[in-house]
Amino acid sequence: MGSDKYMPLFETKRAKGRVLYRLFAGTLFTGICFIWAYRVGNIPKQGEDGRWVWIGLLGAELWFGFYWVLTQALRWNRVYRCIFKDRLSQRYGEEDLPGIDIFVCTADSTVEPPIMVMNTVLSVMAYDYPAKKLSVYLSDDGGSKLTFYALLEASKFARHWIPHCKKFKVEPRSPAAYFASSSNSNHHGDTTQLAATKKLYEEMEDRIETATKLGRIPEEAYLKHRGFSQWDSYSSRHDHDTIIQILIDGKDPNATDVDGCALPTLVYLAREKRPQHPHHFKAGAMNALLRVSSNISNGQLILTLDCDMYSNNSLCIWDALCFFMDTEKSHDIAFVQFPLAFENTTKNDIYSGSFPVPYNVELHGMDGLGGPLYLGTCCFHRRDSIQELEEETKLLASCTYEQNTEWGKEMGLKYGCLVEDVVTGLSIQCKGWKSVYFNPEKKAFLGVAPITLAQALVQDKRWSEGNLQILLSKHSLERFVQAKISLGLQLGYFCYNLWSVNCLATLYYSIVPSLCLLKGISLYPQIHLLAPLLFFLVSDPWFTSFAYVISAKYIYSLIEFLYAGGTTVGWWNGQRIWLYKRTTSYLFAFLDTILKTLAFINLTFLITPKVADEDASQRYEKEIMDFGATSPMFTILATLAMLNLFCFAGVVKKVVMDDHIFRLFKEMPLQILVCGALVLINLPLYQGLFLRKDKGKVPSSIMVKSFVLTLLACTSLTFLC
Numbered sequence: 014m015g016s017d018k019y020m021p022l023f024e025t026k027r028a029k030g031r032v033l034y035r036l037f038a039g040t041l042f043t044g045i046c047f048i049w050a051y052r053v054g055n056i057p058k059q060g061e062d063g064r065w066v067w068i069g070l071l072g073a074e075l076w077f078g079f080y081w082v083l084t085q086a087l088r089w090n091r092v093y094r095c096i097f098k099d100r101l102s103q104r105y106g107e108e109d110l111p112g113i114d115i116f117v118c119t120a121d122s123t124v125e126p127p128i129m130v131m132n133t134v135l136s137v138m139a140y141d142y143p144a145k146k147l148s149v150y151l152s153d154d155g156g157s158k159l160t161f162y163a164l165l166e167a168s169k170f171a172r173h174w175i176p177h178c179k180k181f182k183v184e185p186r187s188p189a190a191y192f193a194s195s196s197n198s199n200h201h202g203d204t205t206q207l208a209a210t211k212k213l214y215e216e217m218e219d220r221i222e223t224a225t226k227l228g229r230i231p232e233e234a235y236l237k238h239r240g241f242s243q244w245d246s247y248s249s250r251h252d253h254d255t256i257i258q259i260l261i262d263g264k265d266p267n268a269t270d271v272d273g274c275a276l277p278t279l280v281y282l283a284r285e286k287r288p289q290h291p292h293h294f295k296a297g298a299m300n301a302l303l304r305v306s307s308n309i310s311n312g313q314l315i316l317t318l319d320c321d322m323y324s325n326n327s328l329c330i331w332d333a334l335c336f337f338m339d340t341e342k343s344h345d346i347a348f349v350q351f352p353l354a355f356e357n358t359t360k361n362d363i364y365s366g367s368f369p370v371p372y373n374v375e376l377h378g379m380d381g382l383g384g385p386l387y388l389g390t391c392c393f394h395r396r397d398s399i400q401e402l403e404e405e406t407k408l409l410a411s412c413t414y415e416q417n418t419e420w421g422k423e424m425g426l427k428y429g430c431l432v433e434d435v436v437t438g439l440s441i442q443c444k445g446w447k448s449v450y451f452n453p454e455k456k457a458f459l460g461v462a463p464i465t466l467a468q469a470l471v472q473d474k475r476w477s478e479g480n481l482q483i484l485l486s487k488h489s490l491e492r493f494v495q496a497k498i499s500l501g502l503q504l505g506y507f508c509y510n511l512w513s514v515n516c517l518a519t520l521y522y523s524i525v526p527s528l529c530l531l532k533g534i535s536l537y538p539q540i541h542l543l544a545p546l547l548f549f550l551v552s553d554p555w556f557t558s559f560a561y562v563i564s565a566k567y568i569y570s571l572i573e574f575l576y577a578g579g580t581t582v583g584w585w586n587g588q589r590i591w592l593y594k595r596t597t598s599y600l601f602a603f604l605d606t607i608l609k610t611l612a613f614i615n616l617t618f619l620i621t622p623k624v625a626d627e628d629a630s631q632r633y634e635k636e637i638m639d640f641g642a643t644s645p646m647f648t649i650l651a652t653l654a655m656l657n658l659f660c661f662a663g664v665v666k667k668v669v670m671d672d673h674i675f676r677l678f679k680e681m682p683l684q685i686l687v688c689g690a691l692v693l694i695n696l697p698l699y700q701g702l703f704l705r706k707d708k709g710k711v712p713s714s715i716m717v718k719s720f721v722l723t724l725l726a727c728t729s730l731t732f733l734c
């Protein structure tokens with residue numbers, strides 16, 4: 014009987030300290046209610062000064078409080094998963110294992126260098142998994158001959174690389190990452206073989222990079238491989254036939270590596286594109302891959318990867334299988350999401366690109382409520398949670414194939430949303446499926462985070478815009494009506510859906526209290542005290558509630574950030590990015606969504622560049638912020654910073670001129686705090702405006718514009734109030 018006993022392949026553990034956290038949240042919520050009560054109870058009467066300013070503040074504080082309540086859903090019931098991989102290999106033989114199709118997508122060979130894409134492809138081809146059960150598909154939305162050439166080169170190098178990895182248990186299996194880390198050699202065994210493989214890699218790298226630089230491929234490669242003839246009818250990246258090439262056919266007994274072992278299948282696909290047919294960006298590419306792969310390998314599980322996300326753990330498939338192959342608990346699991354981690358994160362993470370709190374806290378919270386979002390990459394799906402049919406392969410990738418079908422609506426990845434991943438994941442969950450978040454110590458995948466502020470802001474605009482679209486689409490109504498997902502999870506989704514709406518309250522809070530400070534209009538409770546340090550003891554309850562909510566909220570956020578693996582400076586940087594994104598990315602996303610809903614403007618998916626010029630990269634590594642862009646987003650940032658500096662300087666002037674220094678602190682302590690904090694957080698921006706000389710400084714045109722806007726704001730205030 015012993016061997017028949019059910020032994021789970023994974024376990025789910027609840028986070029510790031939940032009761033304590035809930036108590037704490039309760040006290041914070043009480044504080045928030047007091048703040049609301051104060052605001053409502055003290056609205057200036059009709060005709061009195063500052064009535065509208067006050068009502069605006071009430072709106073902002075209601076919003077912040079409401080949004081804080083939503084974020085509690087992500088913290089209420091965190092869970093952690095642990096797996097028993099050894100049971101898996103004991104229980105199942107090779108023939109029982111499911112086929113895995115890996116989709117890597119790239120779209121533009123200039124911002125996504127082919128050599129980087131090939132490293133991702135090679136890292137997943139070298140997974141520790143039976144080659145016969147593994148197929149790798151590269152979707153090239155750029156339809157680029159260069160990318161195809163690079164893949165051809167990679168397919169040849171794979172014959173050496175894969176056996177090398179298996180023989181020497183290489184980690185990680187992206188050759189670039191491996192050779193970069195093995196300089197201080199932890200390579201056991203034959204160093205001559207290491208040198209030989211390294212040389213082969215460098216030669217390949219050189220060929221690919223030369224071709225990329227020249228923008229054309231070598232003549233002899235062109236003549237040698239018939240695959241290139243498919244580009245004969247190609248007119249542009251937006252206008253070409255389907256190009257499909259099986260570079261390695263796993264079913265072919267001759268497709269072997271240098272040791273004679275089988276290789277995984279490798280396929281290149283550039284789906285048909287025509288200017289008159291919408292291609293639906295990444296979602297369109299993925300759906301074409303879903304159909305094409307169903308005809309070639311039809312793996313039961315699908316791993317989706319962005320082209321920069323190489324595998325950092327060759328056993329990761331086994332981790333995922335634990336969630337899909339448990340005999341009792343796996344039947345309703347649709348996808349297993351791993352966190353996105355980044356190779357280029359610096360110590361204090363100036364742009365907060367590594368998102369420590371979402372990945373180490375919030376997604377665990379969603380997991381406890383029914384499952385994390387689908388993040389578009391680093392995720393294993395059960396094919397039958399998304400579906401298909403058989404037809405001639407090339408036809409499946411044509412741009413007219415989907416006409417009058419349910420593709421993009423009921424089938425495959427959803428169209429019409431800038432976060433095709435989130436909306437697809439949500440609709441899968443709405444059908445009753447669950448998902449799993451697995452966040453192992455050793456990162457399963459590593460990618461590239463944005464390295465300039467402009468890139469980070471544009472990326473966040475796309476995300477926040479897409480998330481708001483979900484809220485405004487019919488899906489959000491459906492999810493309430495059908496109620497297949499728990500209320501907690503609904504709230505969790507709302508947190509992300511409502512990101513962009515935060516812009517209004519944040520803008521208000523970073524402008525109005527400071528301007529009123531300059532004008533001498535008091536907006537918060539006063540301190541009844543002699544010495545500011547004793548304020549908790551001698552102040553009134555209204556002041557205490559503000560002081561408690563502000564300090565508890567920020568102390569908690571710092572602790573949470575440190576717990577999630579960040580540093581204190583990283584937290585401070587995160588607060589800055591929080592402000593910058595809310596006042597620019599979110600604002601533009603909010604406005605664009607409204608315009609698009611009203612006027613049906615077309616969506617565009619701006620691809621995040623994975624490369625930058627040498628200068629910018631160096632600034633990033635030294636953690637110096639990059640303000641060297643002329644976008645209107647930067648005008649807003651510079652104006653807000655300058656405005657607060659102006660107001661703060663005004664206060665300092667008053668304090669110096671006034672005999673009663675403490676009077677101002679007593680009457681407007683919180684306004685001084687808000688304005689002072691905004692000045693402090695903007696210190697790097699002032700450097701960029703007034704002190705720096707390098708290319709990352711604020712361009713002078715932006716400086717002039719923001720100066721004029723600040724003056725306008727301050728003078729119009731004098732007329733208005």
Ligand SMILES: O=c1ccn([C@@H]2O[C@H](COP(=O)(O)OP(=O)(O)O[C@H]3O[C@H](CO)[C@@H](O)[C@H](O)[C@H]3O)[C@@H](O)[C@H]2O)c(=O)[nH]1
Nearest residue numbers: 118119120154294295298319320388389390431432620621
């Ligand atoms: O028309 C397109 C546009 C993009 N991509 C690919 O989509 C991936 C993601 O694009 P990227 O510019 O890197 O966006 P990120 O903001 O980094 O991506 C995050 O957000 C996207 C949704 O906005 C998700 O699709 C991604 O999986 C997720 O990592 C890349 O591999 C692109 O090559 C396409 O295949 N076709």
Ligand SMILES: [Mn+2]
Nearest residue numbers: 319321461621
């Ligand atoms: Mn990306």
